[in-house]
Amino acid sequence: MNIASIVVDVPARQIDKPFDYLIPDHLIGVIQPGMRVIVPFGPRKIQGFVTGLKETSDYKQLKALIEPMDLTPVLNNELLALGDWLTETTLCYKISAYQVMIPPALKAKYEKKLKLSSTANLEELPFDIQSIFNNQDTVSWEEAVKLSSLSFLQKEAAEGNIEIQYIVKDRVKKKKLKAIYSLLSKEQLSFEKENLPAHVVKQKKVIDFFLHSDSPVEMRELLSALGVTTSVIKGLIQKKILAEMEIEVYRDPYEDRNFTRTEPLPLTEDQENSIRPILASIEENKNETFLLYGVTGSGKTEVYLQSIQKVLQDGKEAIVLVPEISLTPQMVRRFKGRFGDQVAVLHSGLSVGEKYDEWRKIQRQEVKVVVGARSAIFAPFQNLGIIIIDEEHETSYKQEENPKYHARDVAIQRSIKHNCPVVLGSATPSLDSYARAQKGVYKLLAMPKRMNNQSLPAVEIIDMREELRDGNRSMFSRTLLEKIKDRLEKKEQIVLFLNKRGHSSFVMCRDCGYVVNCHNCDISLTYHRFNQLMKCHYCGYEAAAPKHCPECNSEHIRYFGTGTQKVEEELSKILPEAKVIRMDVDTTSRKGSHEKLLDQFQEGQADILLGTQMIAKGLDFPNITLVGVLSADTMLHLPDFRSSEKTFQLLTQVSGRAGRHELEGEVVIQTYTPEHYSVELAGEQDYRKFYAQEMIVRKIHKYPPFYYISLITVSHEELLKAVSVTEKITAYIQSKLSKDSICLGPVASPIPRINNRYRYQCLIKYKREPELNKSLKKMLDNYQQEIISGGLQISVDVNPFILM
DNA sequence: AGCACGCCGACT
DNA sequence: GTCGGCGTGCTC
Secondary structure (H helix, E strand, C coil): CCCEEECCCCCHHHHHHCEEECHHHHCCCCCCCCCEEEEEECEEEEEEEEEEEEEECCCCCCCEEEEEEECCCCCCHHHHHHHHHHHHHCCHHHHHHHHHHHHHHHHEEEEEEECCCCCCCCCHCCHHHHHCCCCCCCEHHHHHHHCCCCHHHHEEEEEEEEEEEEEEEEECCCCCCEEEEECCHHHHHHHHHHHCCCCCHHHHHHHHHHCCCCEEHHHHHHHHHHHHCHHHHHHHHCCEEEEEEEEEEECCCCCCCCCCCCCCCCCCCCHHHHHHHHHHHCCCCCCCCCEEEEEECCHHHHHHHHHHHHHHHCCCCCEEEHHHHHHHHHHHHHHHHHHHHHHEEEEECCCCCHHHHHHHHHHHHCCCCCEEHEEEEEEEECCCCEEEEEECCCCHHCCCCCCCCCCHHHHHHHHHHHHHEEEEEEECCCCCCCHHHCCCCCCCEECCCCCCHCCEEEEEEEEHHHHHCCCCCCCCCCHHHHHHHHHHHCCCCCEEEEECCCCEEEEEECCCCCCCCCCCCCCEEEEEEHHCCHHHHCCCCCEECCCCCCCCCCEEEEEEEEECHHHHHHHHHCCCCCCEEEEEECCCCCCCCCHHHHHHHHHCCEEEEEHHHHHCCCCCCCCEEEEEEEECCCCCCCCCCCCHHHHHHHHHHHCCCCCCCCCCCCCEECCCCCCHHHHHHHHCCCCCCCCCHHHHHHHHCCCCCCCCEEEEEEEEECCHHHHHHHHHHHHHHHHCCCCCCCEEEEEEEEEEEECCCEEEEEEEEEEECCCHHHHHHHHHHHHHHHHCCCCCCCCCCCCCCCCC
16 A cells, blocks of 8 residues: 555646555555645645555556655544535535635645755855845745746756745644653652752752652743742753653633533423434434424523433534524533533634644544534544534525535534434524425424423514604614613613614615615625725725715715614614614624623623624523514515525524513514515514415425525626626536426526626526536536636536525 | 746847 | 747646
8 A cells, every 4th residue: 555545735627636646665554544745746745635545556657745744634534535425515626625624724834935955055156146045045935036037036946056945834833832840750859959059049949849740830830830930940951850841732712711510401391302302313323313493492402412411421422513603602601511621612713723722622532522613513523423503594504615515414414424313403494404304304303382481572563664654764663762761761681683784785876866886896885984985795895985976976975774883873862871782793803802792781781782693693681671673674685585584584583582581572573574474474483384485485486495406607707708608508507407407597696796707697496416416517627728717717506595 | 726838929 | 039928738
């Protein structure tokens, strides 16, 4: 086995296959599948993943790999196979599939440098070279090109005066600390101490310390404990009494936090009935998927916790996925509280280094449970006993970049390999999952009652058109305002929800109707008040907010649509006594600010919590008795077949924040379309009715869960090129489909232009097309040349979540 | 993706 | 003549 098949770090179609390399003699037996290695590739050096070992290769002139980047494989056999599966199902490159499974810290960093040839004599070299190197023996390539010219460097390299160096590195190093330990036995230490002159007080103090300590001590600790400086320690090291070593430590994001231990709670009847089949499944090593449908406040988390407990008792591991925005400290506390330091946490708030360390704890089997966002589904456990996906309907489980995978699909795929159950939990299951539960593909577990039998909050729907007719032009209906005032008086807390950050969604001239659009994209600019700028959320374009209409020069510029910033301003005007905390991307971008704001709210430092999406989930504060949804329809009119579903889910989730404890809760939903079934049924909190209604709509329009869909998006700087390519693709795919399938296109994408590229798409709807992925791959191969050199981009999304 | 190689026009 | 532009093809 002296040949390794290696997938190299080049995301391109032609390179998307294993390359064979010789394993140098001294590395035979060391190199294993799943390891990262450095290999020569053309003139450079790059990273690659070993996918297999073999005796022979069809390729004649093999190069030898250079060295491994890991001591143990970063991908085990299961994950390597999972990578192949990802490649097949999402049509991504193998390398992208492997990269997504490991922490970003392990992604290679490349450096290109120029080095003076060891044989060259500095004095004899041309003056130009001396000035580039400026007495150093290496400089960065970029620096050198700036100081001279490409051709000059090439010529000098050819003559052997300089050489090009390619360096492959990890992005993050392991964190190491200096520690001090004793080289001598206790007796020898005492002896040395006696021999020291009387005035050497500090060194004696240090020796005393080691007379009572056997293990190495962290340098920092030692210094602060004894009040000495490094020079004292250095003296002892020189005398060969002590020695220095480096110990590897984890960066602990939750270092200075104490988690109070919690014990399993007694279960309600609902919980009892739901957990029984899950426990049985764990017991019998059965591969089953459960849909745990429990209303908000029904206690799904306790079911998760006790299921995990069972898994741990059996000596197995658990993965818990939680949507990024509800991966709050509150949530972490619940898991760490129950399982202590057996829990690793993975989310985007961690630094690259912290993520790496949490991942290593999993890899080294030092933890048994991982709680994390989407990518935690790839946690390198060996003995999975359960996978839990909380809020399974959340769209953030679908990755929108390559590989465009859905964590739910990956979870099920992994559960097959591990013979373990998957639990999908939600108060508002996705239509797809609920339909599968209805068909018996998933096992439905229902928890229709809240714990302690609290009733679900009463919901009132307010027709904002009527308010307008009655002359109320503010963003608060009279009912909502009244109720807010009432709660302020009673010192109870209020949550106001608005699905839009910033200030206004678009800016229009009232005289001529001109809307300020982005120069590069076909989308209106969003006004941000604090810096008086108009921003494009797609390409980042910024412009000053106009004072006059750019078209007709009128001064009647109006800001339409309401964002959280604007609501905050308005609140301070009409209810100056109310203390408001605003939570959106803008106020929580700093590390830890999310937690701080929530803590403030919990401690009662504010009356009103005003926020976007991120407050819709997981909040569980006893004093919240009123939830106001300022505008229920913001997502309803998006060009997306799931917009009704998303609206219903969001409204139901937000409503669930009210009255979770002793105090009764109330919800006010303001809307311009009260007659829409997703608003109406969210008001009634009737999931099953909504499901029935929405299924009819999906069936008529041939959308999931009745049909699968795949979306091809073509983009090009020239409109005609984009259209013509999409046209050809549509025709080609159409010819490969069976009669029952539908291929729609070419149509302009909902955002027809982003960053000066025109976008056209083709939508495929099908029930069964086992050959579709093959056809799509062939199509991509066919356009390979134009993608590389013709400025063409083609993206394929199998089971897309957003159709933009 | 990078990088070398090669072929063509513009210039010291 | 040569420098430097970019189109083409290869990377175990």
